[in-house]
Amino acid sequence: MRLVVAIGIAATLAAGPVFAQCGGCKGAAGCGASQTVSLKLVTVGGDTFDVGRMVGKHPLVLLVAGTGNASKAAAAAVQKAFAEPGQTAKYFGIINAGMKATKTAAQDWQLGYTVFSDPDKKAMAWLNAESVPSVAFVSAAGKVIRVDTKVTEASVAEGVKTLAQTQDKLIDPVCGMTVTKETAAAKYDYQGKTYYFCNKVCKDNFSKDPQKYLAQ
DSSP, X not given: OOOOEEEEEEEEOOSSSOOOOXXXXXXXXXOOOOOOOEEEEEETTSOEEEGGGGTTTSOEEEEEEOSXXXXXXXXXXXXXXXXXXXXXXXXXXXXXXXXXXXXXXXXXXXXOSEEEEOTTOHHHXXXXXXXXXXXXXXXXXXXXXXXXXXXOHHHHHHHHHHHHHHTTXXXXXXXXXXXXXXXXXXXXXXXXXXXXXXXXXXXXXXHHOHHHHHTO
């Protein structure tokens, strides 16, 4: 597995459960006010990446760790879940240390998921995590559904299972809003699957380039 180690360049995090802001349908029916989370990062190769764009669009597994043995064991537990086939969640490791220590730890732990350096502990504050290691599970609707401070292979597996169950709710793939079949304003069939939308604008945007939104 290829290890990607990234360094944070800007982070503005809202406390508590968060929701992705509806960017394509402001003011449309069904799209109420929402909080946003932004965590802009850049890889050592120079690519900018905003973890916040994933919130409200994908289920997330977020490890917040230090560099000690307990964090190493937690990272390995998350790695085991990450390596399981059929995963749909996005996995990220956030280490409360400078880049040098983060690189050393991530390389030693041989992680396959993306790892970030967060010496200011911004992610920890956002998640209201009281200690490291902690693993947070964020649903596709953008809600932090649980934060575990006692991290084991069993606890991570249970968290991932809970995430899978939350995916039964329908998510507008364009703006990330939660909808139901009954309340969706529009739907669109693509490659044998039906996608539901909070308004016709989102549906029209999706129909023009489905892969653009499914790849986000």
